[in-house]
Amino acid sequence: MDRLSNTVRPYAWGSTTAIPELLGVAPTGEPQAEMWLGAHPGAPSRLDRGTSTSVDTGANADKDAGKGAGASAGAGSGSGEQPLSAVIDADPEAELGAAAVRKFGPRLPFLLKLLAAGSPLSLQVHPDLAQAREGYEREERQGVPADAPHRNYKDANHKPELICALTPFDGLCGFRAPEQAADLLAGLAVDSLEPYADLLRAHPEEAALREVLTAVLTADPAEMAATVTEAAAAAGRLGGAYEPYATIAHHYPGDPGVIAAMLLNHVRLQPGEALFLGAGVPHAYLNGLGVEIMANSDNVLRCGLTPKHVDVPELLRIVRFETTEPNILRPEASGTGEEVYETPIDEFRLSRYVLAPGADPRDLTTAGPQILLCTAGAPRTNGLGLAPGGAVFVPAGETTELSGTGTIFRATVVV
Structure with missing residues (x-):
């Protein structure tokens, strides 16, 4: 089990206060939009297996997250740190499990985030898997540079996503x-x-x-x-x-x-409620703090509310022009204390544990990789204390016990 150090992204739409308040640090005055937890090459989490057994009292998060947008939050920045992506690349089966590697390939198939919207994000849709593969191969054949502003497909993967509200959260989802x-x-x-x-x-x-x-x-x-x-x-x-x-x-x-x-439905989520966004469904987040999980992809086609490129013909090819009633998800409780947000996606599975004082320890051992993110209280994983915003990466099959009090979000896969 490895404590993670994570990057906070400074996108202009980010809230200046929501993530600092969760982490218990002073705002910097700059927007802090997303804290990324995972192995995405754009901002992979970092870990140091030589020091990850130390107990987190919150001081490390205070030191690093206080640096502001684009800074690290979590385990600190010791010289022994290495990207989670490099750790997985070195031995995918040991970190992800043989079943996950067979099903998804030798990479972590999801990206977990803390998302803090202070103003509306772009109105957008995501392709399905077949559309992503076709679009990516087409732009590769055309020689469109990977970093070109007009490039639509950064990779060959789809990008279904789930947002779970930590505060009241406003968004747009699907056609009225x-x-x-x-x-x-x-x-x-x-x-x-x-x-x-x-x-x-x-x-x-x-x-x-x-x-x-x-x-x-x-x-x-x-x-x-x-x-x-x-x-x-x-x-x-x-x-x-x-x-x-x-x-x-x-x-x-x-x-x-x-x-x-x-043209879209306006949705307000209350804390604990979630919204699943599948392929072709136009959507935008407007305001609020949430835990977001998605398949590991950068493929976005924009409809507006952005200065970035809007490829209208390609957008119209991807959008599903059908009326949809927003499906607000509430976690389904199990006898083990796990509350699961059910989705039709195997690349990620998001659940929540709310630990009351005196509750029995929970066994979280599973055959796939896990990221555990604390959003409240002071829970402990295998003896490691976590403050809000603290997180750990758990390799596949590692015996994992959750205890203490507080709230933990668990991101894993379906294998």
Whole structure:
């Protein structure tokens, strides 16, 4: 079992306070958007097996996370540290287990994060596995540089994801029924939105959603910016159901994604509730702190609310134009004390343990790799104390006992 040192990413949409508050450190004034836990090459966790048996009293997290955005949080930065990715590469079967290597290959198939949204993230979708493989191979054949701003497919993997709220958490997920979207647009009383409302009412569901999203994303930029400005002002006056869109427009003035967002369901998660996001489902996180887990991929196609590249033809090929009712997940309790967030994905499995004072120790031994993340209290894993934000990597098959009090999120795989 290895204590992890993890990188906090400084994306502009990040909250300046949420992650520092969880870690118990002073804010730096800079955004702290995501703390990555895993072996992703962009920011792999680090570990030091020579010192990982020391008890964490919170001082290490205080020292490192206090450095601010882009800094480490967790075990410190001793000279013996090495990336988790390098440890796995050295002996995949020992770290991941033979079954996981056979099923997913010689790499950790998930990425776990603490995600803190202080302002809306981009409106986006992810491809399914076949689409990702085809798109990646196509861009490789075309010679599109891996770091090119217009590249859509960074790898050949899909990117299903699950977000579990630690605080009230707002997001957008899946298309509303066209009639409901038409009513929302019409309620703004903006003349230039009337044709979109009419289209939503006049066509079958799939055709209506496709035609309106296409029209919004391909409209004359100056005309669309004027429409967004007028719609944002109306949303601000009306409040209520329109309040999220006024907030979005405040952060992304004139962006066509503001209108596209009105086609989607607004969702508010309460702490402990989660949302699963499969392939082709448009979504955006708006505000809040959560634990996120995803398949290990960077493949994102954006619909708006971003200065980054929006490839409209490729986006329209990936989006699933169907009405979806957001499926809010609540953990399913078991007799072992594990509360599981059930999803149809094998690359990751997220669960939670809430340990009350005096509770019996829990056996977490499993055939696959695990990352255990503390979000509250002072639990202990095999004698290692964890403060909020502290985490450990557990190789496959290692005997693992959880005790003490607090909350632990467990990320593993289905093998």
